[in-house]
Amino acid sequence: MSNPYRQPSRPQQPPRPADARPLRRRKRVWIGGVALFALGAIGGTQSAQDEANASRTVAAPPTPTITMTATATPKPAPTVTITVTKTAKPKPAPTVTVTKTAQAAAGSSTSSGGSDSTGTCSIRSNSGNCYQAGQFCRNSDHGATTTTAGGARITCTYSSNAWRWTYS
Structure with missing residues (x-):
């Protein structure tokens, strides 16, 4: 019985002689x-x-090198000095106007039920208007207190992740 996995044998050739x-x-x-x-x-x-x-x-060995340096010194030029004198006039200081309103008599009644004084706001926006409650405050106004155009007292406080004017 022959093995199917075995390769068929080849005829061997005779070895070569050493001085072939x-x-x-x-x-x-x-x-x-x-x-x-x-x-x-x-x-x-x-x-x-x-x-x-x-x-x-x-x-x-290194070969010597010759270096010549020539320096020219210019004659000094004449110095010219110009002096300008300007007289500045002082600017006039800004005029501040404060308006006071008279309080109503204690016995008189008002139809609105609140303060009857028309307030003048001491802090104004950059556009010149009075602030109202709920508006954002400037950085310079943090913690400040003023009044609205209607006379209600408001304060710049930190609420709802922002600085806003709230009634105080």
């Missing part, structure tokens, strides 16, 4: 080897010669 190459081929191999060795030896000595020449070049 012809003599002329052996001579060529020896000549080529000797030629390569000679080239390597010549290249190695040439390389050593190049290194010796390079070291002599590096070790050569």
Whole structure:
């Protein structure tokens, strides 16, 4: 019974004798080897010669160099000084007007049920208007207190993640 996984055997060839190459081929191999060795030896000595020449070049003494520097000093120019005097007039100071309103008599009644005074706001917006409750405050107004145009008292407080005017 034969094994199906085994490769079929090939007929074996007889081994070659040690000196099966012809003599002329052996001579060529020896000549080529000797030629390569000679080239390597010549290249190695040439390389050593190049290194010796390079070291002599590096070790050569430096040659002196001559440097001349010429400096020209210009004559000083005449100095001109101009003096301008300007008289500044003082600016007039801003005029502040404060208006006071008279309070109504204690016995009189008002229809609105609140304060009957028309307030004058001490802090105004950049556009010149009085603030109202719920509006945003400027950075310079944080914590300040003023009145609305209707006379209600408001304060700049931090609420709802922002600085706003609220009734106080």
